[in-house]
Amino acid sequence: MSVSERTWITAGLPSGAYEALTRELPASRLWSLLLEVVDARAAARRPASLMEQWDRDRFVGLAAVDQRAQLEVDRHLLDAASAFESIELSPVAPLGVCSSMGRASQNKVLSALRGTEVVADPTNVMALECARRLRRDPQAVVRLATSHRCVRAQEIPKVRGFTAHFRMFCLAGAGLERGNHAFVVGAIAEQISVMIDALERLERHGFAFPEKRITVLASEAKAALGDRIAEKVGRPRIARGVLDHQYYDGLRFQIAARSTDGVDVPLIDGGAFDWVARLASNNKAVFVATGAGSQLVPLLFRQSGSNS
Template sequence: MNGTDHVSIDETLRHALAQGMAATELWSLLLSVLEQRAAQRTPSMVRQQWKTDRFVQPCAVNQRMLNELDSHLLAAAAEFEALELSPVAPLASCSTVALTSQNRIVSTARGTEVVSDPTNVLALECARRLREAPDAVIKLTTSHRCVRAQAVPKRPGFSAHFRMFCLASAAHERKDHGFVTEALAEHIRTHLSALDRLEKHGYHFPDRRLRLLATPERRHLAERMSKEIVELPVTLETLEHPYYDGLRFMIDAGTPDGNAVPLIDGGAFDWLRKLTDNKRMVYVASGMGSQLAAMLFRRVARIA
């Protein structure tokens, strides 16, 4: 058998597993394979993986510190309903609606994936609720440990799994894009309130700066928002990233070494329109790298 034959067999097998087999049969097959793989492993092999695998390493931040941090962040988001999400979500929760590859996500053998971005999961919950109550305004928040499979920047505070604080708002759009602009402004002010609260409990976020990014078609909305948000300096920039639906915001803060860190990121997304088949649905989501905040911006080590 030559190399070409091997390639042909691999492609045939891949096609059969990906498309030619019913999902329930595939999950059953994969679970059986993993069970047999696990039976072949020794304690020393497990110990070695615990030592070297970046996905299983414990977080570098003290858990008590993260719990205290979460309590302050959730308190700042009192206007949002707080959800404790499952560690896993339906397979393709991100890749079916957002511009991302499934290869960047840890998929499981049970038709699920480890949550890599809570805002995608919150969009699913918003879609469910709006189907039941189409006129509702949904506002959700969560703090969640995420796992991502892409390469990790070799900088302090970055790891394969990390804590993220998120906000999500969803509703039918109103006249003159009233809902999307109002929701974005509320997210910005909530995050700023969270930073203010943290600064009373041992953190420092100097040199804050708000960037509003918009496509040319939506620049007038960014300009409208920039006049309403007076809590910190605002700069307008052109949005080129197609991941967002025309509007994005970023909040930077300075670290003790003088570097500006993009700590908070949010914007409008078209995910809810895809999930509900309703073009009038608007979804706004944002997130703060809370674990990054604990590592780079804490100036008083009070938690032991």
């Protein structure tokens, strides 16, 4: 938030009130205060204002996708990830789970009360669960999968199918690194293979992903690992690229395809992250995660006339 924006927001507050709210007031008292404020605001609302918000607020309206169509896609995705434990996440997560680990702005997340926020990216939340399991059993190999409706407050791309709340299908894998970076190479290759299998399953059930492009990106320091991942996946025409995005821990992959209306759509994104190493206080811990825009599948990739 810029200085001018903060000045506008805090205008009219007593001197020192902003500092007291953000730094001095204990969390329990702050949440209690905010709950009282929200309770008073809610009590003042009338049916007309509720209808107005329902009509205009991008966060609360219906999803752009038919629920039966989405459940069909989720079933095929989960079937492809049969080696992963399927989990159901809470709609909310600890406050700061995205901004503190993934370095995303908290203003792009729908913050809530009682120290929580609405889930904007399931992979950040799955990192918490992976870290908890590794702290309990450092020798464990964790594989998790979930389908989750997310909410984001960031600017929405002007592309058909992109909305403020949307469905994501996510994979997460964690464990302690072995010799020669075998764990991270194997985990990323596994998740790429699962997502390729998922797309092929969907293609057998009325969906089409023409011109699929798989790209493995690596920082200069990890270029050899990127080559090993591409070789381990064993698919022809895997492109390679240089990664210069600090969000990832040196390794990333992307899968894109052409939609039915001819638009190039980035559909799947994954890679290695340092989140579990930080959460578990163990530099040997590796975390690999994948996110797929599963809501885009029934909206943009269903073949004409297909109902299966």
